[in-house]
Amino acid sequence: MVTGPMKLLRAVEAAPLRTVRYxxxxxxxxxxxxxLDGLADDGLLTRIAHGVYxxxxxxxxxxxxxxxxxxxxxxxxxxxxxxxxxxxxxxxAARFWGAVPRAIGDTVVAVQKVGxxxxxxxxxxxxxxxxxxxxxxxxxxxxxxxxxxxTTPAQTLFDLVMRPGQGGxxxxxxxxxxxxxxxxxxxxxxxxxxxxxxxxxxxxxxxxEMGDAQ
Numbered sequence: 396m397v398t399g400p401m402k403l404l405r406a407v408e409a410a411p412l413r414t415v416r417y418x419x420x421x422x423x424x425x426x427x428x429x430x431l432d433g434l435a436d437d438g439l440l441t442r443i444a445h446g447v448y449x450x451x452x453x454x455x456x457x458x459x460x461x462x463x464x465x466x467x468x469x470x471x472x473x474x475x476x477x478x479x480x481x482x483x484x485x486x487x488a489a490r491f492w493g494a495v496p497r498a499i500g501d502t503v504v505a506v507q508k509v510g511x512x513x514x515x516x517x518x519x520x521x522x523x524x525x526x527x528x529x530x531x532x533x534x535x536x537x538x539x540x541x542x543x544x545x546t547t548p549a550q551t552l553f554d555l556v557m558r559p560g561q562g563g564x565x566x567x568x569x570x571x572x573x574x575x576x577x578x579x580x581x582x583x584x585x586x587x588x589x590x591x592x593x594x595x596x597x598x599x600x601x602x603x604e605m606g607d608a609q
Contacts, residue, residue, distance in 0.1 A: 403430050404439055404450065411478035412540040413450040414443070414470035443467050444516045447474060452539055461518050465490050466538040468502040468521040471514055473543065481506050482533045482544040484524060486562045486571065488551040491536060494574035495567055503562040505531060505546075522562045532587070549583040551575055553591070556598045572601065581605045 403423060407415050421427045431448050434440040440448045441457035449470055451457045462470065465487045472481030487502035489495045500519040511523035532550040535542050546554065552575040554561070559568040581602070588594055588602050 400430050400434055400439075403427065404434055407440060407448055408450040411473040412466070412470035412538070412543060413452075414474045414540065415448055416474050417446040417448070419474065442517070444471060444514050447471055447514075447516075449540065462539055464498070464500075464502045464516065464519040464521070466540045466543070467516050467518055468504045469538060469543040470540050471516070471521055472504045472506055472523065475511070476506050476508065479535075479544055480528070482526070482528055482531055482546055483536070484526075484531070484546045484551065485554050485558065486564045486567050488546045489555060489568070489571040489575060491545050492548055492551060492575065492578065494551075494571040494578075499564055499567055501562045501564050520563075524558075524561060547583075548575060548579045549587055552579050552584060552601070553587045553598065556601050557591075557595055576601065576605055579605070 406420060407413060417428055417431060431440060435442050435457060438456040438458040441451055441460060443449050443462060449462060451460045465483055468487060469481055469483050482505040483491055484505045485503035486495060486499065487504065501522060502519065503522045503524055505524045505526040505528065507528055509525045514521045532547045533544040534547055536545040555568045555572050555575060559565045584605060585602050588598055
């Protein structure tokens with residue numbers, strides 16, 4: 396049985412963040428991989444990673460369009476873990492909030508599953524951080540693929556200071572701290588610091604300096 400291309404395309408478009416893994420739709424027919432590749436060759440889908448396909452926003456040609464790395468990271472994590480079961484954090488969230496003005500080659504997404512390896516995409520590398528999502532302050536943010544969770548500015552700042560090497564971009568993280576500190580309310584940040592089970596000396600220093608500045 397050959398799956399109808401339009402049926403498969405509609406399934407991708409209806410998926411969280413317009414993204415599916417081949418293994419999750421292969422039950423739709425015996426030639427699903429061939430159909431997915433054909434849709435990508437026609438520009439109706441984009442292969443963003445091995446075995447991962449995204450439906451471009453309406454009016455975009457998948458042969459030319461590529462998602463931003465932050466949207467791609469959330470999309471891949473959502474395809475693996477489910478809708479709103481992933482949170483953009485660290486340098487990825489800093490990019491979302493405008494604290495990193497240039498595109499970088501790495502992003503970080505928090506998920507609850509332990510041991511997920513980084514995924515190389517057509518736009519960069521997605522790193523997964525194991526976090527209890529209920530303990531992370533996040534809001535719903537709009538990406539080019541649809542709404543997804545992103546850490547709040549205060550949580551983003553905390554994560555950047557606490558784990559600057561997460562995602563393999565320590566210099567970017569350190570540069571983003573100053574930009575994020577300017578848009579975070581000191582009371583919100585200190586509330587996170589007080590509630591955190593473990594806090595580094597650098598986090599406490601940043602909290603003090605923010606208080607002095609404000």
